Amino acid sequence: MAHHLGSLSVALYGISLLCYARNLYSPHLCLGRLASGLLAGGILLQYFDLLERSRWTHSVPYNDLHGSMSLFAWLLGITYLGLEIFHRQRSVGAFVTLLLVVWMALLGLLAPPEVPTPPPARGVLFALHVTLNTWAYAAFALSFVLSLIYLVQDRLLRSRRLGSPFWRFPALDVLDRMARSSVYVGLGALILGVVMGLIWQHRLSGGYSWSDPKVIVTLAILAAYVAYLWLSRSATWRGARAALFCAVNFVVVLFSYTVVNLYFTKFHRFF
Amino acid sequence: MRTQTKLSEQSGNRVQVALIGCNHNTAPLELRERVVFTSEQAMYAADELRKRGILEEAVVLSTCNRSELYGVPGETGGSTAEAMENYFISFHKIPPKELDGRLYRWMGTDAVRHLFRVAAGLDSMLLGEAEILGQLRGAYSQALDHGSTGPVLNRIFQGAIEVGKRVRAETEVGARPMSVALAGVKLAERVFGNLKGHSALIVGAGAVAEQVVEHLRNRGIGSLRVVNRSYEHAAELARKMGGDAVEWESLDAIVGVPDILVASVGGTGAVLTREMLDRAIAARHGRPVFVVDLGVPRNVAADAAGLYNLYLYNIEDLGEVVEQNRKARESEIPRAEALISEHLAKFEAWRTALEAASIVDDLRDHFQKHREMVIREKLGELKDVSPEERARIAHITEELIERVLARPSQRLQHGRGLRGRLAGIEALRHLFGLEEKKD
Numbered sequence: 001m002a003h004h005l006g007s008l009s010v011a012l013y014g015i016s017l018l019c020y021a022r023n024l025y026s027p028h029l030c031l032g033r034l035a036s037g038l039l040a041g042g043i044l045l046q047y048f049d050l051l052e053r054s055r056w057t058h059s060v061p062y063n064d065l066h067g068s069m070s071l072f073a074w075l076l077g078i079t080y081l082g083l084e085i086f087h088r089q090r091s092v093g094a095f096v097t098l099l100l101v102v103w104m105a106l107l108g109l110l111a112p113p114e115v116p117t118p119p120p121a122r123g124v125l126f127a128l129h130v131t132l133n134t135w136a137y138a139a140f141a142l143s144f145v146l147s148l149i150y151l152v153q154d155r156l157l158r159s160r161r162l163g164s165p166f167w168r169f170p171a172l173d174v175l176d177r178m179a180r181s182s183v184y185v186g187l188g189a190l191i192l193g194v195v196m197g198l199i200w201q202h203r204l205s206g207g208y209s210w211s212d213p214k215v216i217v218t219l220a221i222l223a224a225y226v227a228y229l230w231l232s233r234s235a236t237w238r239g240a241r242a243a244l245f246c247a248v249n250f251v252v253v254l255f256s257y258t259v260v261n262l263y264f265t266k267f268h269r270f271f
Numbered sequence: 272m273r274t275q276t277k278l279s280e281q282s283g284n285r286v287q288v289a290l291i292g293c294n295h296n297t298a299p300l301e302l303r304e305r306v307v308f309t310s311e312q313a314m315y316a317a318d319e320l321r322k323r324g325i326l327e328e329a330v331v332l333s334t335c336n337r338s339e340l341y342g343v344p345g346e347t348g349g350s351t352a353e354a355m356e357n358y359f360i361s362f363h364k365i366p367p368k369e370l371d372g373r374l375y376r377w378m379g380t381d382a383v384r385h386l387f388r389v390a391a392g393l394d395s396m397l398l399g400e401a402e403i404l405g406q407l408r409g410a411y412s413q414a415l416d417h418g419s420t421g422p423v424l425n426r427i428f429q430g431a432i433e434v435g436k437r438v439r440a441e442t443e444v445g446a447r448p449m450s451v452a453l454a455g456v457k458l459a460e461r462v463f464g465n466l467k468g469h470s471a472l473i474v475g476a477g478a479v480a481e482q483v484v485e486h487l488r489n490r491g492i493g494s495l496r497v498v499n500r501s502y503e504h505a506a507e508l509a510r511k512m513g514g515d516a517v518e519w520e521s522l523d524a525i526v527g528v529p530d531i532l533v534a535s536v537g538g539t540g541a542v543l544t545r546e547m548l549d550r551a552i553a554a555r556h557g558r559p560v561f562v563v564d565l566g567v568p569r570n571v572a573a574d575a576a577g578l579y580n581l582y583l584y585n586i587e588d589l590g591e592v593v594e595q596n597r598k599a600r601e602s603e604i605p606r607a608e609a610l611i612s613e614h615l616a617k618f619e620a621w622r623t624a625l626e627a628a629s630i631v632d633d634l635r636d637h638f639q640k641h642r643e644m645v646i647r648e649k650l651g652e653l654k655d656v657s658p659e660e661r662a663r664i665a666h667i668t669e670e671l672i673e674r675v676l677a678r679p680s681q682r683l684q685h686g687r688g689l690r691g692r693l694a695g696i697e698a699l700r701h702l703f704g705l706e707e708k709k710d
Contacts, residue, residue: 157461172463239580
């Protein structure tokens with residue numbers, strides 16, 4: 001049943017992508033609403049899919065690669081939908097849903113949905129710690145996409161090569177505000193997640209493992225995004241430079257999510 | 272008089288549409304000015320054409336680029352298009368020689384296709400312009416309210432409005448700015464998004480700058496300042512556009528305030544130097560500035576284009592943007608034509624259904640006349656046939672006609688292929704001489 005829900009959600013993301021892309025090419029209010037509705041439908045179905053997995057494991061599904069990637073995609077979708085409603089801007093939907101579809105396809109290839117083995121019970125604080133950090137990564141991924149679009153748009157404006165997509169992209173100002181909102185969400189989630197993790201660890205061992213590579217990289221990410229928010233308001237960095245900085249920051253996030261998780265840390269290796 | 276005539280004029284179809292008119296392609300401006308219909312004149316002309324029996328339904332479409340009469344031919348006989356042309360000429364009191372070769376004449380499907388192309392903006396001077404759809408809708412609404420339209424023109428004008436909407440929504444024909452002034456404003460929107468709450472400074476008071484200001488105003492620009500060497504000119508433009516005039520000496524001090532700078536100072540070199548703009552961006556804490564340089568020679572130093580967060584477009588850049596847009600619009604014409612063909616096919620299907628119903632009625636009338644004639648002639652010779660038997664014979668022959676017509680009727684209405692059904696209708700009209708009878 002859960003497997004079907006997952007496939008159905010991917011199908012809805014796919015159709016939503018088509019609608020967003022069509023809406024980007026020839027905007028129509030109804031089509032835009034349909035795209036958002038389909039995305040919301042996909043998110044809802046994926047929620048039930050994740051719920052089913054968490055029932056098997058009695059935990060948030062972070063302990064296996066499939067669950068972790070699926071949780072990331074779900075949080076990415078939800079964050080984007082929130083930003084879309086807040087900024088009333090649908091024209092980046094095509095890029096975000098494309099990322100979702102590619103991510104879900106990768107998920108299907110790399111980690112087919114199998115019944116996961118339940119992880120050792122670690123409590124609510126730990127579950128919140130992992131979920132919030134994953135949410136932060138999803139929000140940073142979104143800011144990465146928005147920053148890339150900003151850089152492309154800026155390049156087109158400067159080179160005066162104004163092809164069809166140029167006139168459909170959101171304005172630089174809108175992209176800038178959306179990217180910053182996304183980073184605010186990510187930073188909030190990351191700070192809360194780190195605090196939860198620290199409290200949980202202190203309760204467990206009475207101390208903090210500051211030397212763990214994952215902790216070090218996470219604090220570096222936090223510092224980098226705080227720097228981005230500060231620089232994006234400064235006279236010399238505002239605009240394309242800040243967007244580039246934001247995009248580069250995400251490379252560190254990817255490094256943390258993949259290389260650090262898989263090879264460097266023992267403490268934060270979940271699968 | 273020489274006119275551009277297109278076939279099917281004498282096809283004898285029941286559902287016929289006629290069109291005569293001239294546009295920017297066939298008539299110069301000085302002639303178009305003389306054949307304009309005001310809205311009162313349009314209603315009067317539509318009434319007259321119907322009263323004289325030239326048309327059963329009529330709509331007059333008159334804009335700065337075209338004057339056209341659309342109608343459904345009446346029962347006058349002869350050439351409807353010629354009668355329409357004569358009326359058009361006499362209405363505007365123009366010597367026929369002056370219109371020689373200037374008027375076009377379309378009938379049937381060609382007239383409908385022309386109207387659909389007009390609605391789509393494909394027949395406009397500025398390809399894909401949006402105003403024509405509003406003008407067409409206005410002309411139709413007026414005719415509808417006035418009662419000069421009927422089922423045929425209602426059908427084709429509603430179809431045309433739908434085509435116009437679809438072409439603009441589903442193709443790029445109507446997208447992208449096509450004037451230098453609008454291109455500048457649209458590009459500013461690519462940087463700032465909604466221009467409400469943003470500010471602009473107009474340096475100089477050239478004609479194109481005025482157009483830019485108008486577009487900025489239409490988009491609800493937050494504040495507008497005008498600075499010019501002649502304060503009086505600045506004050507005049509500012510008053511006209513609802514902005515504030517500023518002394519020329521204050522230019523350096525205020526150049527850092529606006530988000531959009533429009534420079535249009537005639538006959539001078541660079542008014543805005545790189546240093547000035549650099550200081551302006553610093554004063555804005557690095558917030559972007561969009562600069563439109565409409566001056567020739569250029570009013571903004573060329574090396575200012577390299578400043579961070581400054582987007583500079585001069586008149587040549589904007590010209591190139593417009594040219595790119597024109598090409599992009601032209602490349603969309605086949606898609607727009609495909610949509611028009613789709614709607615034409617719908618119209619043809621509707622026309623065929625009407626035609627099929629009417630031809631069966633005509634055939635029935637035709638057979639009934641012959642039946643009555645034969646009964647009168649033949650039964651008149653037979654003295655020994657009782658009234659009951661006469662009634663029975665009449666009833667049988669009536670039933671015979673209905674049975675004979677049942678299958679053709681069904682085939683004409685539900686048979687395969689629009690082209691085949693139309694051909695069948697034409698053949699039947701021809702075989703039984705129904706068009707002659709109508710004329």
